[in-house]
Amino acid sequence: MPADLPAVTLSYALHGPADAPVVVLLHGMGAASDRSSWDRVVPLLAGDHRLVVPDLRGHGASPRPGSYALAEMADDVARLLDRLGVAGATVVGHSMGGVVAVVLAQARPDLVSALVVEDSSPPPPAGSPPVDVTPPYRPEGPVAYDVEVRPGVLRALAEPDAAWARRAGEVTVPTLVVGGGPTSFVDQRRLARLAAAFPAGTMVTIDVGHDVHPNRPEEFVALLRTWWAGEG
Template sequence: MVIATVLQRADEPGELLGYWTARYGRRIPKPVKRGIADAVQRLYDERSLTLVTPGLRAVGITVGDEEWDKAAEAFADRPWYAATRAAIDVLTPETPRQEVLEVVDPLTYGRWDATARAHAAAAPGQFNWEAADAFHAPGAFDPQATRAALAAVDAPVLVLAGALDAGPTPARAAEAAALFTHAELSVQPRAGHYPWVDDPGAFARTVAAFLDPAVHTVRAGGVRLAYRVWGAQDAPPVVLAHGRGGDSSHWTRVAEQLAATRRVYAPDFPGHGLSDWPGTYGLGAFRDDLSTFITALDLGPVDVVGHSMGGAAAVLLVERHPELVRRLVLEDAPPLLPLDPPRPEPERPDGPLGFDWPLVPVLDAELNEPDPAWWERLAAITAPTLVVAGGPASHIPQDQLAALADRIPDGRLVTIEVGHLVHESRPQEFFAALKSFGL
């Protein structure tokens, strides 16, 4: 799959890497080699390019039999694997291409479920088999010329691979990414050759983050974190950490004001927004995400502003890594004392969510019975700390927020009586509190 955002439209975009011809039955380029060369030339007019599990013969990258077999062994525990493996072992070079694809279909999806089977069943009718044979014919490609052309492409490129894909494997996809001047590789977990089928949400988040010029990404602890940035690059940095169920865009109004004098960074926590949704969460994990984010971008020591869950993660961060935090702002953050009464088992609301639901019961359990050491270590925090309380309309116990501010040696409390979402409901007052605090 090829996704391109175009500044200048190509006259014949169906020739792009010869893919659309073979896949959708449009006319065969004459010769195919010229179509590929033309397509590469047109990349100079692209704003960005996304290559999804791309075929790489045009650049001379292939997956050998041993590597393919090793990749296929990732499915060895699946109930259909033995029969599929036996069918593969009797294939010959003369076996028709369509029959080969039908045999290996189960190995091309992360999950061989009803959705994958339906997608595979529809595929044969979408191929022009004559064109496919011509596309893969001997001499159709000039890898050396194609590599040279790709190296001259100045557009940003995303190569998206499936962790379970055998063609290309993640290692070969990395080779392809290295052919471009400005390319990044993203490997979608638990996905095969069709990552948009295996996990549409993960696929959409990765591509959307790449295509949005306002969103940046960084790898932190093996997890892809999306983040937004405002302000001059050489201005003093500040990191904004959102609350549960939110994302970096929720900080926009405050960030735009801070950007007059600060370089503002706002990440999406894992399980939120456009970052990866790994499925395992906790306040300690979010603390580590903040730590690796700050370290990966070489921001520390940095001012950190955390709302709600983001504030709790920031507290744990400054307790574990005081050298990373210069000043700390906690906006209506849970004070990490046992909840009384405890929160009941939550029920997932209907419909799609902008965050990964499994994080909710995990965090509720931690807030019901937090680690007592989290509260005890507040007395050792040396960073100047501002606690912003939302007043009686907030669900956070306000007396506990006052106790939180008192326990931190250089802590202070300000109340803006608007409820839990202080920075969104009263951005001007919240910004004024930040400026008074020295941000």
């Protein structure tokens, strides 16, 4: 990653045995999305995995620098893993976090031994109408996340020729793409094409909508464990 990316020190939580295989859990975007979105998953994995669960920049207790490029978010995670001495982790990302995980795997393949992309939005087809990136009204008083995250991230996700997706073939580690099925706002056909672009990609659907792991944590973790066993 470029050395001149502005550094942000992320707030994070650690769970599980220090000597266990490392799993990094990256949340999605918005007021309901910080590291607490993994609260129902953590107890199901922490018995035999070391979990690194950060608040991405602009969310939760992490800084709100006002700049929210995907490369910056991935660099934040890379710096955190470097500080923790982590290499070769399974990186699991939901929605926005899944795209951050892909960018991390492309920029720092030494940090990622396996990748899980949970119902993340692939780039739209060429000629799609522009996406509304106007920040919502900012209420007075504390807010759960920086609403300025939305324009930057949505603008990046709305690029038909987005570099992160175009370079999916560079991510050669085992990659599991989890779709939320027809009730998700994410186009599942495009998600399947993204999964096929990863050289070691597999797609599985849990038909519950976009928020797969919060709504079906047991099924989500069972899928991870089955996939890990098959890749082992």
